[in-house]
Amino acid sequence: MIKVWGISVSYYTGKLEAYLRYKGVPYVMDNPFACQDHIKEKAGAVQVPIIEREDGSFLSDSTPTIQLMEQEFVESGETDRMVFPTDPVVRFIALLIEDYADEWLWRSAMSYRWSNENDRELLTSILTDELTNHVKAPRFIRRRMVKKRQLARYVAGDGVTETTRAHVDETFLNAMRVMLSMLENRPYLLGDTPSIADIGMMGPMLRHYSQDPTPSTIMRNEWPAITEWVARVWNARATAGETSLLDHVPDDAAPMLREIAQTHLVQHRENARAFSAGQSRFEMTVQGCHYKNLPVTQYRVYCLERLREEFDDLSDEHKAKVQALLPYEGCDLIWDHTVQAKSGHDVERKAPFAHGINVV
Ligand SMILES: N[C@@H](CCC(=O)N[C@@H](CS)C(=O)NCC(=O)O)C(=O)O
Known part of the structure; x- marks a missing residue:
């Protein structure tokens, strides 16, 4: 246990x-x-x-x-229910989707939770009890502390303003749209059983978008196939059969990969650039929306560094296949090292045993 x-x-x-x-x-x-x-x-x-x-x-x-x-x-010889595709190209794309889910969808998931009053009040209550029960102060004071901290860190402090809010909200809808393109043809994103791409997407989709009052209403009423996918992944042990992941990246992944290029990779590029210039804040324009005053994060430079290492480990043939799947502007960030990604974190590659660092 x-x-x-x-x-x-x-x-x-x-x-x-x-x-x-x-x-x-x-x-x-x-x-x-x-x-x-x-x-x-x-x-x-x-x-x-x-x-x-x-x-x-x-x-x-x-x-x-x-x-x-x-x-x-x-x-240990337990090879059932594997989540990493054996085809190296599919594996790389699955890791890219995981990274998009981990690092790009975060801002939007946090903004839905903390910018909308009903979501904010409910989550303040839950988190006050789970985060601060050990603090010797009345509950109403602890509630106030939690709410203030989350708003300062994850809304105002992460570039969510009146100007960017519509784009931040749309980020969620775009994620469901590009998932649906894949899920119309199979039960999980990259096969008949869950891969690391599905597990990664469960980060934002499970505890935030499918549970918080505002996004869960949108998901349930307008995107029921995504509600169904969340439950399917959650219950996959009981219902999915032997590992069955694709040996090629399907054409229906193209909208997802284009979305990743236009959003997540732009953020990775600007964050890495600002990190190597020693800045603590940066700006970026994503799909025509200009974000200001974003925190530079060492952890995300590390994510880009790890993605590049995964790419560098591929054979020339597999590299060419990945490049053909990513013809979109800005995808060269993965194989062209003009923008440095030297995070200095976990240089001995001991993770998950390395001492962790916070994303922000
Ligand atoms: N890269 C880490 C990120 C973990 C993380 O940031 N978790 C959030 C909660 S979902 C957290 O603990 N944040 C700390 C805080 O808000 O102080 C992972 O994938 O496990």
């Missing part, structure tokens, strides 16, 4: 839980915020999810955590 240090409404905890449930890994969940010193010492940063194993090891950061667990399953 492993312990997941997590939060019941958390983006990345939901992503990891979707994976653990699919794999049939039993876990108990505990709240890390009452034990901050312990978590900091063992895992580096107080963020969720963190796995504590019976041997006393701590795993932090959902992407390398899932990679390690898959590798350990293979080494």
Whole structure:
């Protein structure tokens, strides 16, 4: 039995839980915020999810955590329900979709949660109890602290303004539109069983978009096929058969890949550029919308660095296939290193055992 240090409404905890449930890994969940010193010492940063194993090891950061667990399953001969496609090109595209889900959809998911009054009030209540029960202050004060912190960090502090709000909201609709193009032809994004692309998309889709009052109403009423997909991934252990992932990237992935090029890769480029120039804030224009005063994040430079490493590990033939799938402006960020991506994080590539760093 492993312990997941997590939060019941958390983006990345939901992503990891979707994976653990699919794999049939039993876990108990505990709240890390009452034990901050312990978590900091063992895992580096107080963020969720963190796995504590019976041997006393701590795993932090959902992407390398899932990679390690898959590798350990293979080494122990348990090769059913694998989430990494065996075809190297499909695997790379699945990792790119995971990264888009992890790092691009975050702003929009947080904005729906904290910009809309009903969502904000409900989530303030839940988080006040899960994050601050150990704080010796009346609940109404703790509620105020939580609300203020989340709004400052994840709305005003992350470039969501009256000018950008419509685009931030549209980000969610675009994600569902490009998923639907794929899901019209098969039950999961890249096959008849879930891949890391589905698990990654469960981050924003599960605990935020399909649960928070405003986006869940939109999803349920206007995009029921996505509501159905969320439940399908959540219940995949019971219903999906033997691992069956595609051996080629289907044409219906093109809208998803174009969307990733126009959004996520623009953000990666501008963030990496600003990081190497030593800036702490940056600006970017995405699909005609200009975002200002965004926090530069070292962690996202690391994500780009890892994506480039995955690409560099491909054979020449597979690299050419990936490039053919990504003919859109800006995709050369993955193979052209003119914009530096040297994060300085986890240089020895010890993750998920490395000490984690917060995204912001
Ligand atoms: N890259 C990490 C990100 C984890 C993360 O940022 N989790 C959020 C909650 S969903 C968090 O703990 N944030 C800390 C905070 O808001 O202080 C992962 O994939 O696990």
